[in-house]
Amino acid sequence: MGKTKAEDKLLMIVDGSNLAHRSFHKFKNLTYKGEHTGLIYGFMRILQSYMVRFRPTYVLVTFDTHASKSSNFRNKLLESYKEHRVRDLSIDYESFNKQTKVLKKILRYLNIPVIWDRKGLGHESDDYIAHFAIKHTGKVVIISSDKDFCQLLDSRVKIFNPSKETLVLEKTCKDIMGYSPAECVDFLCLLGDKSDDIPGYKGMGEKNTRIFLDQFGSISDFLKDPEARYPRIDREALQAVYHRNVDMIDIRRGLTLYPFKKIPIAYPYKGDKKELLRKLKLLFIKYGTMSFMTNQFLEPFNRLLNKSTWHELT
Secondary structure, three states: OOOOOHHHOEEEEEEHHHHHHHHHHHOOOOEEOOEEOHHHHHHHHHHHHHHHHHOOOEEEEEEOOHHHHHHOOHHHHOOOOOHHHHOOOOOOHHHHHHHHHHHHHHHHHOOOOEEEOOOOOOOOHHHHHHHHHHHOOOEEEEEOOOHHHHHHOOOOEEEEEOOOOEEEOOOOHHHHHOOOHHHHHHHHHHHEEHHHOEEOOOOOOHHHHHHHHHHHOOHHHHHHOOOOOOOOOOHHHHHHHHHHHHHHHOHHHHHHHOOOOOOOEEOOOOOOHHHHHHHHHHHHHHOOOHHHHOHHHHHHHHOOOOHHHHHHOO
C-alpha cells in the first residue's frame, strides 16, 4: 500500500467537553462497584462509532477546564460570557472530573493526543479546535454541536453535529443552520448566542437576521453605506454590538488578536505497545469496560498513524 497523500489525511477533532457532558448525562445511572462510569463508557463507545464512520488518520481531543474558562480572553470583552454554565447545578463535578481524568489516560494509551489547559493560558477549547482545523493541510472533520464552527467550513473542513445527528458541509450549511459559512459570524453577531450568553442586537430574531443579510450581505457593508436603513436598527447601536460581538465570535480574528502563548497538548504515552495495552486493560478492568478490549473495538484506534507523524499536525 502506498503512502497516504497529505491532502487525503483526515484529522478528526473532537470537542471533548461537549462529548463528555453528553455522555455523563446520557449514562448517568451507569455504575461499576459503586463508582459512576457512565462518562467513560459513553464517551468511548460514541468516539469509537465516529472512528468507524469517518476512518480518520489522526484524532485530537480537546477539553475545557476551569483554568481555560476563567482565563479566556472573551471574559474580558464580555463579563457575562458563558455565565449560565458556571451555575449549572445538574452536574456532580467531583464525579465528572474524576471520570474525565481517567478518560484522558485511556485516550493517550490509544495513541490520541489530548489538549487541556491546567494553567490558564487565555484560550478555550474552541480556539485550539479552530487552530488545528485551519493549520492541517488535509481534510478535517470537527465533532461538535457548537454552531460557531460553521465559520470554518470549506472544501477541506466539515462538521458532524451530534445534537442534530447531521454532517454539515460548506454547501449544505445554509440549509441546515440557516446561514452560510461566510455569514456565520454576522448572523450570530446579530442574533446573539444564548449557549454562550452573548447578546445580539435587541429585537433581531432569526427571521429578521436572515432578511437583513439577504438585503445587505453583511453588517460591515450596511455600516459602510450611509444611506442604508433597516427597521428597528440604530446604526450607532449596531456598530457597538458588532464591535463587541465580532471579537467574541470570529474565531480567526480572535486567534490573530490574542495569539497562543503555547498549546497545552499532552501527547500519547511512550513505551512498548504491549505494555501500553496492558495498562489500558487494567483501566478497563477497573471501570468495568472490558468489552472495549476486543479486537473489533480497538481496530479503528490501531489504524491511527503513530507518534512519529505528529509533526504534520503541529
